[in-house]
Structure formats: C-alpha cells, structure tokens
Amino acid sequence: MNHEQLQQSMYKLIVETSTNLPKDVRRAVKAAKERENAGTRAAMSLDTITTNIKMADDHISPICQDTGMPTFKIKTPVGVNQIQIQKAIYAAMEQATKDGKLRPNSVDSLDGSNSGNNLGPGTPVIKFEQWEEDYIDARLILKGGGCENKNIQYSLPCELEGIGKAGRDLDGIRKCIMHSVYQAQGQGCSAGFIGVGIGGDRSSGYDLAKAQLFRGVDDVNENEDLRKLEEYVMAHANELGIGTMGFGGETTLLGCKVGVMNRLPASFFVSVAYNCWAYRRLGVSVNTETGEINEWYYQDGEDVSFDTVQKEEQEVKSESRVVTLQAPITEEQIRDLKVGDVVKINGMMYTGRDAIHKYLSTNDSPVDLNGQVIYHCGPVMLKDAEGQWHVKAAGPTTSIREEPYQGDIMKRFGIRAVIGKGGMGPKTLQALGEHGGVYLNAIGGAAQYYADCIKGVEGVDLMNFGIPEAMWHLRVEGFTAVVTMDSHGNSLHEEVNKSSLEKLAKFKEPVFV
Ligand SMILES: O=C(O)C[C@H](O)C(=O)O
Numbered sequence: 001m002n003h004e005q006l007q008q009s010m011y012k013l014i015v016e017t018s019t020n021l022p023k024d025v026r027r028a029v030k031a032a033k034e035r036e037n038a039g040t041r042a043a044m045s046l047d048t049i050t051t052n053i054k055m056a057d058d059h060i061s062p063i064c065q066d067t068g069m070p071t072f073k074i075k076t077p078v079g080v081n082q083i084q085i086q087k088a089i090y091a092a093m094e095q096a097t098k099d100g101k102l103r104p105n106s107v108d109s110l111d112g113s114n115s116g117n118n119l120g121p122g123t124p125v126i127k128f129e130q131w132e133e134d135y136i137d138a139r140l141i142l143k144g145g146g147c148e149n150k151n152i153q154y155s156l157p158c159e160l161e162g163i164g165k166a167g168r169d170l171d172g173i174r175k176c177i178m179h180s181v182y183q184a185q186g187q188g189c190s191a192g193f194i195g196v197g198i199g200g201d202r203s204s205g206y207d208l209a210k211a212q213l214f215r216g217v218d219d220v221n222e223n224e225d226l227r228k229l230e231e232y233v234m235a236h237a238n239e240l241g242i243g244t245m246g247f248g249g250e251t252t253l254l255g256c257k258v259g260v261m262n263r264l265p266a267s268f269f270v271s272v273a274y275n276c277w278a279y280r281r282l283g284v285s286v287n288t289e290t291g292e293i294n295e296w297y298y299q300d301g302e303d304v305s306f307d308t309v310q311k312e313e314q315e316v317k318s319e320s321r322v323v324t325l326q327a328p329i330t331e332e333q334i335r336d337l338k339v340g341d342v343v344k345i346n347g348m349m350y351t352g353r354d355a356i357h358k359y360l361s362t363n364d365s366p367v368d369l370n371g372q373v374i375y376h377c378g379p380v381m382l383k384d385a386e387g388q389w390h391v392k393a394a395g396p397t398t399s400i401r402e403e404p405y406q407g408d409i410m411k412r413f414g415i416r417a418v419i420g421k422g423g424m425g426p427k428t429l430q431a432l433g434e435h436g437g438v439y440l441n442a443i444g445g446a447a448q449y450y451a452d453c454i455k456g457v458e459g460v461d462l463m464n465f466g467i468p469e470a471m472w473h474l475r476v477e478g479f480t481a482v483v484t485m486d487s488h489g490n491s492l493h494e495e496v497n498k499s500s501l502e503k504l505a506k507f508k509e510p511v512f513v
C-alpha cells in the first residue's frame with residue numbers, strides 16, 4: 001500500500017472529524033433548533049451552537065477544544081498490514097496536533113505530564129477487525145472528556161433515584177436509560193446522543209454502548225423490541241425538561257441507539273455512553289492499493305446549512321437583561337446580577353481548570369486575581385514564528401470538578417466571576433453569597449464562537465502543566481455568558497435538577513411488560 005497516501009487519508013479523516021460535524025448530526029441539531037421558542041435561553045444556546053458549527057467549518061478549526069479520546073475502528077481485508085495502518089494513524093495524529101486541529105490531549109495519569117502530540121500508552125484507541133470486503137473501512141470518533149464522565153453503567157436489579165426499582169427485563173432497561181439522561185443533566189453538553197449496550201461484562205458492555213455511536217442518527221433498529229425502546233426514549237427523554245446545556249427547554253436528547261449481546265447468568269449490565277451535541281464521528285472507505293479515500297460515511301443527503309443569526313440580533317429577541325462588565329469587576333456590580341441575566345465581559349480573563357485549582361489551593365497566584373474573572377477552559381493554542389500564542393479553540397470545561405476548591409479560592413484571591421459550564425454545587429453557591437461572586441455558564445462546545453471573542457493572549461503561567469491546564473491570560477471583547485448561579489443563593493442548575501427529578505418520577509409505571 002502507498003504509505004504516504006494512506007497517512008494523508010488518515011490526516012483528512014482526523015481533520016474533517018474534528019472540524020466538520022456530520023450531516024446526520026446537523027439534521028438532528030437543526031430539528032432541535034426549530035422546536036425551541038425564539039428568545040428563550042435554549043434557543044439562544046442553540047443559535048450559539050449552530051453559529052459555532054458554521055465557524056468551525058469555515059475556518060477548518062476544531063468544533064470543540066476538547067479533542068476527546070480519539071477512537072478508530074478499522075476493518076481490513078485479510079492480508080492487509082494493520083501495523084502499517086497504525087503507523088499512518090500515529091503520524092497523522094501528530095501532524096494534526098501540530099497544525100492546531102487537535103488539542104494535545106494525552107496526559108500521564110500518574111505525573112500529569114502531557115505528551116504534547118496525542119500519542120501515548122492507550123492513545124489513540126485503535127480497534128482492528130478483519131472482514132471479507134476488498135477495501136478498508138476506517139471510522140473515527142472524537143468523544144470529549146466531559147460527556148465521557150457522564151457515561152454510566154447499571155447492574156440490574158437496582159433501585160434508581162426518582163424512577164424506582166429496575167428489574168432484569170426490558171422495562172428495567174427502559175428505566176436505566178431514562179435515569180441515565182436525567183443524571184447527565186447539562187454537564188455532557190446537552191442536547192446529547194446516547195449509545196446503550198445491554199449485556200456483556202463491564203468492559204464489553206461499554207464497548208457495545210460506544211459501538212452504537214457509530215450508527216447513523218437516522219437509522220432504524222432491526223430488532224423490534226429495541227426499536228420500540230429507542231422510540232420510547234426519544235419521545236419521553238425530552239419531557240424531562242433539562243434542555244440545551246441544562247438551561248431547561250424542549251430538547252434534551254438528540255439520539256438513542258441500543259444494542260444487545262449475551263450476558264453471564266449472574267450479571268446484567270446496562271451501559272450508557274453519553275455523547276455531547278459535538279458528536280464528532282466520521283468514516284471513510286480506503287482503497288487497499290493506493291491508500292486513497294473512496295467514499296465518506298454519514299454525509300448522505302443535502303447540505304445542512306444554519307442561517308447565521310448575528311449575535312446582536314439574538315440579544316434584541318432575547319427577554320434577558322444584558323449587562324456589560326469590564327474586568328476588574330467590583331463586588332457591587334456582582335451583587336446586582338441575578339440568575340438569567342446575560343453578561344458580556346470585556347477586559348482580561350484567566351484560564352484555570354483542574355491543575356490550576358489544585359495548585360491555587362496551596363500556592364500563591366502568579367497574577368493578582370482581585371476582581372478578576374476565572375475561565376474554566378483548556379484551549380487549543382498555537383505559537384507563530386515570532387513566538388506569539390494564538391487561540392485556536394476555547395470553549396468552557398465542566399465546572400463541577402472544581403467544586404472542592406472553588407469557594408475557598410474565590411475568597412482567598414478576591415475573584416469575582418467564574419465562567420464554566422454545567423454549574424457548580426452547594427459549597428460554591430454558599431461562597432458566592434458570602435463573598436459576592438457569580439457563576440456564569442458559557443455554551444459548552446462553542447469553542448470557535450468564544451475563540452472569536454478573544455482578542456489577544458497577553459501571557460501564560462504554569463506552562464509546566466501542559467497547554468490545556470496552564471493559566472492563559474486572555475484579553476476578551478464581548479465574551480457572552482449567562483448567570484446561572486448568583487450571590488443571592490439562586491442556582492438554575494439546582495432548579496432544573498429538582499424539576500427534572502420530579503418529571504423522571506412520572507415514568508415509574510411499567511411500559512414494556
Ligand atoms: O476538556 C475540555 O476542554 C472539556 C471537557 O470535554 C468537558 O466537557 O468538560
């Protein structure tokens with residue numbers, strides 16, 4: 001096989017997957033957008049999401065800053081050298097990382113160091129299979145860490161919060177799936193897609209769940225029971241009212257695919273793989289002799305374009321109060337904000353995620369954070385020939401991971417605003433009240449949209465933590481986010497969690513008997 005051409009084909013697969021959302025996913029996002037009422041938070045969020053999808057397309061830049069776990073599924077004719085394919089994938093991964101199409105995302109689990117090139121033990125995941133066709137089928141999914149954290153595995157029988165007892169039958173499975181959507185809330189960047197695996201052991205069950213994510217969004221399950229189950233979940237999960245980003249709304253789930261395999265007599269697992277709206281998976285068929293791409297998968301049908309609503313127009317339609325703030329921000333300005341307000345930030349903000357929060361809990365800050373804004377974000381960055389850094393993608397990361405540290409750090413350093421996604425817990429809410437702070441929710445996955453608001457990179461600290469974990473000093477203009485936790489004890493996340501739990505309880509009665 002032509003090795004250079006094969007590497008080129010794998011590079012194309014990686015770049016397209018990272019930057020161009022497949023058509024079946026676009027159709028689902030578009031349908032969701034049409035269901036939401038104009039002016040609501042859900043509609044505004046979906047506008048940001050569709051604008052972001054278009055920007056990623058236009059700039060050939062990552063849809064979301066989180067490259068996720070690159071997972072390849074490759075089928076090869078008997079006799080094709082799989083080691084050669086593996087080498088081509090490694091080289092292509094390295095190149096795509098250098099070109100800013102992927103974030104360096106492979107981290108040593110023990111010492112926290114980032115390999116820098118997306119290669120390392122277990123990264124990327126490549127699964128080979130042989131088949132009797134005469135071409136190579138290569139598929140790739142980039143599944144982000146935030147949604148991966150919302151995967152869940154049930155062991156039946158069990159007792160589930162809200163929806164009650166789940167037995168070892170189809171109805172028990174139904175309950176697990178409904179519960180899985182509830183427990184994800186908005187933290188996996190809803191509206192999401194789920195792949196469900198029934199049976200297997202703990203690892204093959206999850207594999208089966210993830211394999212479902214390679215099915216087309218519009219395909220119909222051939223197994224009659226599973227088809228009914230998928231249709232039931234699609235009809236009812238949206239009644240939970242979790243909505244885009246957990247802001248409430250009509251659409252919580254965009255797809256549900258269920259697979260089944262045998263199990264052991266003693267075990268009955270239901271494994272759910274949750275994928276965010278930024279459902280980046282594509283596939284190609286490759287000629288075994290030339291290494292060239294013959295065909296792309298998941299791209300059937302007409303182009304799905306999103307009408308580009310200008311940011312300004314969105315505000316006019318929105319019912320929310322819009323407040324512009326210049327950092328550093330005063331306590332008085334923060335105390336004036338209420339849940340539901342839309343805030344536009346100008347000035348500086350500082351990124352900080354897992355490593356920075358842990359560091360700040362026992363060390364001094366490298367910069368004066370008094371009155372400043374912390375952004376839970378691990379961006380994709382590129383350095384030019386002059387040594388200047390540029391932001392290639394910069395959406396928020398899941399904030400709840402910082403819950404153990406956030407309140408103390410805000411108080412100790414005088415931080416006034418924290419921007420992230422998915423919300424934070426009671427400890428932070430209490431600290432916001434005591435100290436005079438606010439939590440702002442940015443739209444998860446909208447990495448191009450936010451990168452566009454960043455007008456300059458003025459410095460960086462703690463680069464030893466690696467690019468995603470370092471503290472980047474960003475100058476922003478019109479960085480827009482919604483107040484979802486305020487200094488008056490209100491939390492939209494708490495409200496949506498509570499109301500969706502009540503709605504979940506409505507699905508307690510048996511359906512599949
Ligand atoms: O790692 C990130 O940048 C984001 C992550 O995928 C998340 O959803 O929290």
Ligand code: SF4
Pocket residue numbers: 064065066068143144145146147187188189276277278395396397444445446
């Ligand atoms: S930030 Fe959201 S959209 Fe991006 S990978 Fe994480 S869960 Fe997915």
